[in-house]
Amino acid sequence: MARVLLHICCGPCAIAPVRRLQEEGFEVTGFFWNPNIHPLQEYIRRRQSAAEMAEQLGISIIFKDSEYDPKLWFRAVSYREENRCFHCYALRLERALSIAKRGKFDYFSTSILYSRKQKHDVVRQLGEDMALDGPVQFLYRDFREGWEEGIETSKEWGMYRQQYCGCLYSETERYARELRDLGKK
Numbered sequence: 380m381a382r383v384l385l386h387i388c389c390g391p392c393a394i395a396p397v398r399r400l401q402e403e404g405f406e407v408t409g410f411f412w413n414p415n416i417h418p419l420q421e422y423i424r425r426r427q428s429a430a431e432m433a434e435q436l437g438i439s440i441i442f443k444d445s446e447y448d449p450k451l452w453f454r455a456v457s458y459r460e461e462n463r464c465f466h467c468y469a470l471r472l473e474r475a476l477s478i479a480k481r482g483k484f485d486y487f488s489t490s491i492l493y494s495r496k497q498k499h500d501v502v503r504q505l506g507e508d509m510a511l512d513g514p515v516q517f518l519y520r521d522f523r524e525g526w527e528e529g530i531e532t533s534k535e536w537g538m539y540r541q542q543y544c545g546c547l548y549s550e551t552e553r554y555a556r557e558l559r560d561l562g563k564k
């Protein structure tokens with residue numbers, strides 16, 4: 380059975396990808412490594428949702444909590460904030476690939492490919508470019524097909540569902556209206 384290391388950004392986003400890969404006959408191992416999630420308490424909530432997903436779907440997850448360091452992420456995007464998502468994807472995919480190589484996985488992939496809100500084609504291109512030298516291949520699937528399934532199942536399971544993408548910039552964008560409205564009072 381071919382082995383896939385699936386980078387996981389959070390539990391809800393991983394439900395449909397894990398199910399699909401299991402249906403295709405892959406042995407799936409999760410990998411939770413996300414220095415882009417701020418602040419730490421948000422990281423802990425999403426880590427918990429990833430653990431719940433893994434228990435429900437019967438997969439194991441590699442957690443690298445000792446490596447959680449937002450500085451890594453801020454250094455990767457500093458002075459290129461306008462293009463920060465590209466560098467954020469690259470950072471996480473590179474780490475996933477290094478773990479996949481060390482663990483002699485056949486493939487690596489990411490649950491970021493599930494989200495309709497992410498730059499899907501950029502993620503795909505990055506993964507494929509990184510895998511050019513082998514031996515681990517990037518496993519591309521359009522996991523967005525399972526968008527509704529992931530939402531419905533995560534609600535059914537009572538999982539934590541985040542309100543913003545992850546970084547402080549995305550949190551600010553998410554709640555910018557509240558700040559603007561304050562100025563109107």
Ligand code: SF4
Pocket residue numbers: 415416463464465467468544545546548549
């Ligand atoms: S918006 Fe999301 S993908 Fe983009 S840099 Fe922030 S955490 Fe990363």
